[in-house]
Amino acid sequence: MFAEITASISPEYKAWDFSKRRSFNELRPGIAYAMxxxxxxxxxxxxxxxxxxxxxxxxxxxxxxxxxFRSNVDKDATGAAFVRQIVELDRSKSNPAHTAQITGIFARRQLKITE
Structure with a gap:
């Protein structure tokens, strides 16, 4: 199934571009698209x-x-729970000023991280 999907994917998705600021709303259903x-x-x-x-x-x-990380939330909220884990660790280890930077990164990608 993965091979069938990847064979039909346009060239823009064949290599990841980390300079893009794509939204989590752009995730398509299915394991191949999740990857x-x-x-x-x-x-x-x-x-x-x-x-x-x-x-x-x-x-x-x-x-x-x-x-x-141990997720005890439903699969749709796992990403937000992971980001909350990052923020909590940062607050406990280094600089609470990073909180706004970290949450901003995910807010710009439309991932709601508040509980």
């Missing part, structure tokens, strides 16, 4: 975090968030 669209959308958000906060801070936050 294609989601990879670019999440990847560009994390890349923007690196640009704003620096490589060391961002990589540490993402690693720690993935390591600690």
């Amino acid at each position: 294609l669209d989601g990879g670019e959308i999440w990847g560009s958000a994390f890349w923007e975090m690196r640009e704003l906060l620096g490589k060391a801070v961002t990589d540490k936050l993402l690693f720690d968030a993935w390591f600690r």
